[in-house]
Each structure stands twice: as C-alpha cells, then as structure tokens.
Amino acid sequence: MTTIDFAKTLNEGQYAAVTHEGPPQLVIAGAGSGKTRVITYRIAWLVQERGVDPSAIAAVTFTNKAAAEMKGRVEELLGLYPLRAFIGTFHRFSLRLLRMYGQRVQLPKDFSILDTSDQMTLVKRAMKSAGVPDDSFRPRAVLSAISSAKNQLMGPARYEREADDFFTRKVAAVYQHYQALLREAGGVDFDDMIRLSVQLMRTQPTIAQRVRGRLQYLMVDEFQDTNTAQMALIEELIGTRGHLTAVGDEDQGIYRWRGAELANILEFEESFSGAEVRKLEQNYRSTQKILDASGALVAHNEKRRGKVLWTEAGDGEQILVFRARDEKDEARWIVNALEGLTDELSYGQMAILVRTNAQTRALEEEMIKRGTPYNLVAGVRFFERAEIKDLVAYLRLIRQPEDRLSFERVLNRPARGIGKQTSERLYELSTKKGMTPWALLASGLSLDPISSRGKKALQRFHDLIVEMQRLSENLPIPAVLRQIVESTGYVAQYDKNDPDDVARIENIDELLSSAQDFVEQNAYASESDDLLSAFLDHVALVSDTDGLGRGGVSVMTLHSAKGLEFKAVVLAGLEEGLLPHFNAKSDPDDLEEERRLLYVGMTRAEERLMLTVCRRRRMAGTYQDQDESRFLAEIPGRFLAVEHSSELFESPQRGYGYGSNRDSGGGRYGSAPRYGSGATWTTAGGSGPSRSSSSTSGGDKDRRVDDVYSFFGKAAPAGASSASGSTSATGGGTSGGAASKPPSAPAPMRLPFEPETPKGGAIKRGARVRHAKLGVGKIMHIEGSGANARLVIYFEGVGRRKLVAKYANLDVL
DNA sequence: AACCATACATTTTTT
DNA sequence: ATGTATGGTT
Numbered sequence: 001m002t003t004i005d006f007a008k009t010l011n012e013g014q015y016a017a018v019t020h021e022g023p024p025q026l027v028i029a030g031a032g033s034g035k036t037r038v039i040t041y042r043i044a045w046l047v048q049e050r051g052v053d054p055s056a057i058a059a060v061t062f063t064n065k066a067a068a069e070m071k072g073r074v075e076e077l078l079g080l081y082p083l084r085a086f087i088g089t090f091h092r093f094s095l096r097l098l099r100m101y102g103q104r105v106q107l108p109k110d111f112s113i114l115d116t117s118d119q120m121t122l123v124k125r126a127m128k129s130a131g132v133p134d135d136s137f138r139p140r141a142v143l144s145a146i147s148s149a150k151n152q153l154m155g156p157a158r159y160e161r162e163a164d165d166f167f168t169r170k171v172a173a174v175y176q177h178y179q180a181l182l183r184e185a186g187g188v189d190f191d192d193m194i195r196l197s198v199q200l201m202r203t204q205p206t207i208a209q210r211v212r213g214r215l216q217y218l219m220v221d222e223f224q225d226t227n228t229a230q231m232a233l234i235e236e237l238i239g240t241r242g243h244l245t246a247v248g249d250e251d252q253g254i255y256r257w258r259g260a261e262l263a264n265i266l267e268f269e270e271s272f273s274g275a276e277v278r279k280l281e282q283n284y285r286s287t288q289k290i291l292d293a294s295g296a297l298v299a300h301n302e303k304r305r306g307k308v309l310w311t312e313a314g315d316g317e318q319i320l321v322f323r324a325r326d327e328k329d330e331a332r333w334i335v336n337a338l339e340g341l342t343d344e345l346s347y348g349q350m351a352i353l354v355r356t357n358a359q360t361r362a363l364e365e366e367m368i369k370r371g372t373p374y375n376l377v378a379g380v381r382f383f384e385r386a387e388i389k390d391l392v393a394y395l396r397l398i399r400q401p402e403d404r405l406s407f408e409r410v411l412n413r414p415a416r417g418i419g420k421q422t423s424e425r426l427y428e429l430s431t432k433k434g435m436t437p438w439a440l441l442a443s444g445l446s447l448d449p450i451s452s453r454g455k456k457a458l459q460r461f462h463d464l465i466v467e468m469q470r471l472s473e474n475l476p477i478p479a480v481l482r483q484i485v486e487s488t489g490y491v492a493q494y495d496k497n498d499p500d501d502v503a504r505i506e507n508i509d510e511l512l513s514s515a516q517d518f519v520e521q522n523a524y525a526s527e528s529d530d531l532l533s534a535f536l537d538h539v540a541l542v543s544d545t546d547g548l549g550r551g552g553v554s555v556m557t558l559h560s561a562k563g564l565e566f567k568a569v570v571l572a573g574l575e576e577g578l579l580p581h582f583n584a585k586s587d588p589d590d591l592e593e594e595r596r597l598l599y600v601g602m603t604r605a606e607e608r609l610m611l612t613v614c615r616r617r618r619m620a621g622t623y624q625d626q627d628e629s630r631f632l633a634e635i636p637g638r639f640l641a642v643e644h645s646s647e648l649f650e651s652p653q654r655g656y657g658y659g660s661n662r663d664s665g666g667g668r669y670g671s672a673p674r675y676g677s678g679a680t681w682t683t684a685g686g687s688g689p690s691r692s693s694s695s696t697s698g699g700d701k702d703r704r705v706d707d708v709y710s711f712f713g714k715a716a717p718a719g720a721s722s723a724s725g726s727t728s729a730t731g732g733g734t735s736g737g738a739a740s741k742p743p744s745a746p747a748p749m750r751l752p753f754e755p756e757t758p759k760g761g762a763i764k765r766g767a768r769v770r771h772a773k774l775g776v777g778k779i780m781h782i783e784g785s786g787a788n789a790r791l792v793i794y795f796e797g798v799g800r801r802k803l804v805a806k807y808a809n810l811d812v813l
Numbered sequence: 814a815a816c817c818a819t820a821c822a823t824t825t826t827t828t
Numbered sequence: 829a830t831g832t833a834t835g836g837t838t
C-alpha cells in the first residue's frame with residue numbers, strides 16, 4: 001500500500017471536502033465534478049491519515065451498483081480487502097439493523113423482504129378485505145399512496161387521522177389491512193425497512209446509543225434523492241456528535257415522484273446547525289459548450305442554490321438539433337448521425353436517451369434494420385422474472401415453509417394438478433383451522449372437502465418440499481437450486497424451440513451462477529452461518545444483473561442514465577408532452593424536475609450532444625402533432641446548430657411545413673427567434689457530425705428557420721448523400737434517398753463475441769442464412785452468445801422472426 | 814388447466 | 829401498437 005498524496009491528487013474543493021473535520025458538511029457536487037472521488041478519498045483519508053477504524057465508517061448509496069463501485073475503489077486505494085467499512089445501500093444498511101434488532105420493532109426473527117409484485121398482491125388482497133373494490137381505484141395508485149405515506153414516516157393510524165378526502169380515507173382502510181397482511185406474511189416491504197429503522201432508533205435509546213457509538217463517520221451519496229424517512233434515519237444515526245458528509249446536486253434531483261425531497265439538500269443548514277456547504281464546480285467530463293448550454297437551461301429553475309460549471313477541456317462542438325418529421329425519421333437521422341461518428345468513436349461510447357420506454361421501439365427497429373449494434377437498457381429486472389421468482393420462492397419455502405406468499409406462488413408451478421378448486425379449498429380449510437396452509441398439510445389432518453386427486457397432489461407437493469429441506473442441509477445453494485429444477489420438472493416444462501422459453505432457461509442458468517458467485521463470495525464469511533438466508537436477502541435487494549453488454553449504442557431512459565457518461569449522447573423526443581411529460585406540466589415543481597431531467601441527460605455527454613424533435617409522433621397507436629419542448633427555447637441559440645428533415649417539406653398540405661406553423665402560432669413560449677439557425681451544419685459531403693459549422697456564432701437574432709429550408713429544402717437530398725461516397729457518411733438522414741432505402745451494405749460490425757455455428761460459416765450480423773422452412777433471410781440482430789444466441793432474422797417474403805441459433809438449424813450462405 | 818378473446822392503460826425506477 | 833389482466837370457453 002502506497003501512501004496517497006491527497007493534496008496532489010485532488011483539486012482544491014475536493015481536497016477541502018475530503019479532509020473536512022467537524023460539523024456536518026454538504027458537498028454540492030456538480031455533474032462530472034468527482035463526487036464519487038470525494039467519498040472514496042474521504043474514506044481513505046479517514047483511515048490512512050486519521051487512523052479511523054474502517055468499521056466506524058459507513059457510506060450509504062441508493063443503488064448497489066454505486067455501492068459496489070465505491071467499495072471497489074476504496075479497497076483499491078487503501079489496499080485493504082475486504083474493507084470493513086459499511087458501503088452499501090440505504091436498504092442494506094437498514095436490513096442490517098433490523099436483522100440485529102428487528103424484534104424490538106415487532107418483526108419476527110426471520111422476516112422476509114417483499115418486492116413490488118409481492119406488495120401488489122397484498123394490496124389487492126387488502127383492498128378486498130377492506131371492502132374497497134379494486135375497480136374503484138387502481139391498486140397501483142393505492143400502493144403508491146401507502147408507499148409515500150411510509151416514506152413520510154406515517155403509520156396507518158396517523159394516516160387515517162389525517163385522511164380528509166374520499167380516496168385517502170379508502171387508502172387509510174387499505175393501509176391498515178395491508179399492514180396486517182404484512183405482519184401475517186412475516187414480511188417487510190422496502191419502505192418499511194427504512195421506516196422501522198427510524199422507529200428502532202427513536203424508541204430504543206439503548207440500541208440507538210450503541211449504534212451511534214459504533215458509527216462515527218457517515219457519508220451519504222446522491223443526497224438530493226433522499227426522502228423524509230431516509231433523512232430521519234440519517235439524523236438519528238448522526239445524533240449530536242457524528243460526522244456527516246452529504247454529497248449531492250439539487251440540479252440532478254429526478255426522483256421527486258417517488259418521494260425524494262429536494263428540501264433535504266436545499267435546507268441542509270437548517271437541519272444541521274453549523275453545517276458547512278461547499279460546491280464542486282470544476283467538471284471533468286464535458287466540453288464547455290455542453291456545460292454552458294445545460295447550465296443555461298437549468299438556471300431557469302427556482303429551486304436551486306445555483307452553480308456554474310467549468311472545464312479545462314475546451315469549447316468543443318456545437319450541440320446539434322434535428323427537427324424530424326416523425327419518430328421514424330428521427331430514428332433514421334440518429335442512427336445515421338451515430339454511424340457518422342464511428343470514425344472517431346465506437347458504438348459503445350454512444351447513447352440515445354429517451355423520456356419514456358415507448359420511444360425505444362422506433363429506435364430499436366431502425367438499428368435492427370441497419371445492423372447497428374445496440375443494447376437496450378430496460379425491461380423486466382432479473383429477479384422479477386417469473387421463473388426466477390418461482391425458484392426463489394422454492395428456496396424461501398425450504399427455509400420457511402410457512403411463508404404464505406411463496407407457498408401460494410409455487411403450489412402449482414409448474415402445473416402439478418393443484419387447480420383453483422383444490423387450492424381454494426385448502427386455503428379455506430386452513431383459515432377455518434387457524435393454521436397456515438403448510439401447517440395443515442404437515443399436520444396430516446383430514447383435508448376433506450378436497451377431491452382425492454387434489455389430496456394426492458398436495459401430498460406430493462408436501463413431500464417434495466420436505467425432501468428439499470432435507471437435501472438443503474448438506475448441499476450448497478446452487479446444488480439445492482439444481483435439485484429444485486430437477487425435482488419439480490421446472491425446465492422440463494419449457495419448449496426448446498420457443499426463443500422465449502430458451503431465454504427463461506438461460507435466466508435460470510444465470511440464477512445458478514449468481515448463487516455460485518454468492519457462495520464463493522461468502523466462503524469465508526463465518527458470521528452468516530445461515531448462507532441460505534443471506535442469499536435470500538441478497539436476492540431481495542439486488543434487482544438486476546447489471547453491466548449489460550457493452551459494445552453497442554446504449555439506449556435507455558433519462559432516469560436510468562443518471563450517473564453514466566458517454567462520448568456522444570443523443571436526446572430524442574424533445575417535445576411538449578414528452579419532455580416535459582404531460583403528467584408533469586401542471587405542477588411547477590414537477591416542471592422543474594422535468595427540466596432537471598433534461599439537464600441530467602445533457603450532462604451525460606462528454607464531447608457530442610444531439611437533440612431531436614419530432615413534428616408528429618405516433619403515440620398509443622395514433623399520430624399526434626407535437627410541439628417542440630419549451631426547454632429547447634431555454635437553451636441559448638449560440639450553442640446550437642439546427643438541422644431540419646427534408647421530409648418536413650415533402651407534403652406541405654399536411655400542415656407540418658415548419659416555418660408556417662411556427663409563425664402562425666405566434667410563439668407559445670414567446671415569439672423571439674430561439675435558435676441560432678446554424679443551418680450550415682451538414683454531414684452531406686462531409687465526414688459526419690464530426691464536421692461542425694464554423695458559422696454558428698452568435699448574432700442569430702434575425703435568422704429564421706426558413707434559412708434551413710433554402711439550404712436543405714429541395715436541392716440537397718438525393719445527390720448529397722451519394723456524393724459523399726463513403727459509407728460512413730450517409731447524408732445525415734436529411735435526404736429523401738437515404739430515408740427511403742437504407743444503405744444496402746451496412747458497415748461490418750464488431751461483435752463482442754462470435755457465436756458458434758451449427759453449419760457453414762460464422763453466424764454474425766448481416767449474414768445470409770437458409771432455414772429449412774422459412775427460406776432465405778438475413779440476420780439483423782443477435783442477442784446472447786454462442787449456441788444459445790437468439791437471432792432476429794428477416795426472411796424474404798416471410799418477415800421478421802426470432803430464432804434460437806442452436807435449434808434453428810441454419811445454413812450460412 | 815390451457816387457451817382465446819376482449820378490455821384496458823400507457824412516465825420515470827430502486828430497493 | 830402492444831402488452832397485461834381478466835373472464836369465459838373448451
């Protein structure tokens with residue numbers, strides 16, 4: 001371990017934050033200003049320079065990913081492994097408290113953790129028993145009301161007292177029942193974990209004292225995202241003597257809708273008297289133009305302290321704005337533009353960010369069509385997939401067969417002849433006897449109104465679980481899982497020719513390897529002699545498999561882009577209704593959050609930033625005319641270079657001829673011209689977006705968008721793209737030519753893997769293949785790798801099909 | 814118990 | 829358009 005030269009490695013502000021002593025400090029860390037650095041170096045500094053015992057330090061984050069990264073960095077810095085400081089999520093921290101002292105707040109010894117879908121089940125049930133029909137309110141709305149009550153530390157009793165309208169009164173009733181069901185199930189939901197931790201600290205002085213005595217230094221990441229309950233927990237942990245370093249950025253607060261209180265960061269000094277606040281404004285990520293443009297945007301917000309980011313990286317390129325006809329046109333342009341950047345960048349360094357997941361479709365289709373490698377960061381999270389939840393439920397049953405939710409979940413999965421009749425009678429009977437269904441099965445009591453067939457099936461189920469319990473005593477977790485899969489016929493139920501089923505099988509394989517990982521990681525952890533319980537906790541708190549494959553353009557929502565950075569970023573769909581979103585336009589606070597969302601998106605970009613707008617967009621099946629986002633007008637024109645789709649002018653009678661529309665509207669957000677027209681920017685004949693305009697300087701007061709018309713309007717299209725000759729610069733998508741038919745020979749793709757092939761040459765993107773039944777087609781997209789790879793193939797005359805490499809039996813032509 | 818038709822909604826996501 | 833949830837049918 002080498003000694004770290006803190007003063008030399010850190011900039012002035014960072015150094016001050018890292019070496020701060022005394023009262024609570026708030027570090028306002030602008031985007032890309034090295035916030036993780038501050039936390040990690042501070043831990044290192046405390047240990048190395050101040051001789052603090054690592055176990056007296058805790059750093060709390062929101063995501064496992066952030067925690068893992070932090071932990072890794074500190075371990076590397078200090079050369080200590082494993083590091084005995086707590087570095088983890090709020091929930092994991094709370095879990096640790098509750099596993100130790102949970103009984104003090106009336107939790108059972110081995111309570112289980114419910115995920116969102118479990119919660120949903122309970123809410124629906126609670127609605128029923130509270131006499132609130134589930135068609136009167138959406139269960140989801142009720143659940144989120146309960147959740148937000150919990151986030152504000154409001155229990156059912158107080159909620160009921162304060163309920164003053166129809167909806168909240170109903171929710172109050174459901175809340176009560178919901179808590180009863182939770183208790184019955186012996187579980188806590190995510191919100192309760194925090195709430196009960198606070199309760200524990202507040203009602204058990206002895207324990208609180210012990211906890212505070214042990215925890216000397218607390219660091220909180222993404223402080224702007226904390227909710228009331230989390231804030232209360234922080235206060236309880238700090239007490240009057242602890243050291244707190246809170247790091248955050250109010251301009252990046254985008255989780256108001258799930259309870260985050262910006263006030264926690266805005267009013268820090270009021271909450272912690274004597275607090276010190278410092279700002280980190282030097283940015284190490286983006287060009288100055290990106291910083292200035294995004295800074296000008298977010299300056300429109302009122303709820304902020306205010307800061308101005310700067311960089312030594314230089315001005316950089318103009319921000320490109322493209323006005324598209326519709327989402328297909330938009331997708332085409334984006335893919336073209338990104339392709340144009342491949343001279344300098346790899347696809348893995350690029351991202352397309354959207355406001356809603358639905359926007360993803362058109363983009364994905366275009367990339368499949370063009371053979372552009374991409375990875376979609378979205379979809380169902382790993383541990384919420386049905387097959388995974390089923391197998392985990394089996395594990396839970398093994399540990400605790402009384403676990404009602406898990407019991408119900410797998411009782412007939414895969415189907416084993418325990419239908420609705422049988423299960424309902426079982427549940428009725430168990431209620432009548434006042435036992436859990438499992439206890440009833442185990443008791444050997446008569447199951448009478450149940451059919452003899454049902455009884456046999458139930459007996460077999462019971463024996464199966466008992467057998468698994470027996471096996472689990474001597475087998476490691478992965479082996480137990482394999483045994484479950486085997487004995488239940490879980491995989492056997494799948495059709496190996498169905499790509500969806502194959503994906504499920506793969507997920508199960510992944511579960512097995514994640515169990516294997518876990519066991520290896522905890523090979524020496526003697527404190528948790530109960531590995532199975534630890535694994536189940538782990539599963540409940542880790543939602544994704546993380547680290548989706550790199551090597552392609554990342555496509556994701558603005559929310560999931562937080563914390564990431566890319567060389568080139570496209571923000572798609574800068575339209576009213578989308579950004580700001582419909583549902584966020586009436587409340588000024590919501591509107592500010594939408595602005596922050598755009599700010600977060602813009603500040604993800606290191607070198608290139610592009611914004612796109614559609615004139616109309618297909619939403620929920622029908623085309624809607626779109627207005628461009630008011631936020632665009634808040635970005636000073638001198639940073640922008642605007643380009644229009646030539647398609648905008650192809651059918652004037654449709655009414656999206658741009659200039660006329662704008663003028664007639666009189667400008668909903670003020671009529672001043674908003675952009676530097678920057679019309680001279682083009683990729684046509686150039687080398688893609690790498691060539692930016694030199695004539696987009698200020699003084700754009702009188703330029704009209706119509707300038708663009710004369711430039712692009714009629715002349716440029718078809719010729720321009722073909723004139724560019726090289727495949728890498730395909731006319732920026734503005735030409736009708738490029739738009740109507742994609743280039744016939746997409747650039748060769750570098751795949752992170754080369755799947756094995758059954759016959760003939762290599763299966764790779766763009767390869768032509770023959771299928772026995774479907775004929776000849778072209779591979780457009782590959783998901784997964786090796787023989788299990790799922791292929792998207794366009795068959796001539798048949799259309800798009802999804803196949804699995806090893807079963808498709810393809811001949812490569 | 815699997816299957817199909819119909820209704821329905823559809824911001825954002827972590828733990 | 830598309831996925832999910834539900835209810836009725838086979």
